[in-house]
Amino acid sequence: MYPYEAMFLVDPVKHGEDAAATEKVVSALLEKHGAKVTRFEKWDDRKLAYDIKGHKRGIYLLALFEMPGANLASLRGDCELNETILRQLILRLDTDIPTYLEQCAKYQEKTREELESRRAARREDEEQGEEGIEDFASVQE
Amino acid sequence: MREKREKREKRDKKKFKRFQARTCRFERMGVELIDWKDVATLQRLCTGQSMVLARKRSGTSALFQRKVKEAIKRARFMALIPYEGS
Numbered sequence: 001m002y003p004y005e006a007m008f009l010v011d012p013v014k015h016g017e018d019a020a021a022t023e024k025v026v027s028a029l030l031e032k033h034g035a036k037v038t039r040f041e042k043w044d045d046r047k048l049a050y051d052i053k054g055h056k057r058g059i060y061l062l063a064l065f066e067m068p069g070a071n072l073a074s075l076r077g078d079c080e081l082n083e084t085i086l087r088q089l090i091l092r093l094d095t096d097i098p099t100y101l102e103q104c105a106k107y108q109e110k111t112r113e114e115l116e117s118r119r120a121a122r123r124e125d126e127e128q129g130e131e132g133i134e135d136f137a138s139v140q141e
Numbered sequence: 142m143r144e145k146r147e148k149r150e151k152r153d154k155k156k157f158k159r160f161q162a163r164t165c166r167f168e169r170m171g172v173e174l175i176d177w178k179d180v181a182t183l184q185r186l187c188t189g190q191s192m193v194l195a196r197k198r199s200g201t202s203a204l205f206q207r208k209v210k211e212a213i214k215r216a217r218f219m220a221l222i223p224y225e226g227s
Binding site for chain 1: 166169170171172173174175176178179181182215217218219220221222223224
């Protein structure tokens, strides 16, 4: 059993407006291959950065699970055959799932802090910059 | 006179600040990984044409630049960020 992180890009129109049915396709697939799912998230229907198989929009499903390594190839194969799944990315994690989630949460928090501090610094710089120009003019005199 | 000198010193200090050696933002944050699902951060590590920012420009350390590269490639594959163009 290894920890995996997988993201599936699902066709939003295949099951009409029924989002639960689309989710079920993926969760059934994972179950079939003996995956022990610890987290299953559905992201909002969003615009793709580029067209995939003629689709401009897609639903992202993120799953964190444990699965025997031997089943990986068959899971990938089944995803390829499935018409609802447009694209999938299955990654083996270096750490166990709780540690990974912790690290991700930490990353989110730290990047947000960094962004805020950068914004504050820039604002300060701008305010000071204006003063600086005035200073420069007075020194020139 | 003294006032002028103080002003000049203040200005030079500000000038110098611009050329201060930068440290890697991720090392400063103390994170272990680059989350490839965090689109907003990855986009700030790309140019307007979605090319990966050079280390020289972003100030990222070698270790984290490799992680950044991996994260951007994963996000591109899942169509979270574009391969080219904006």
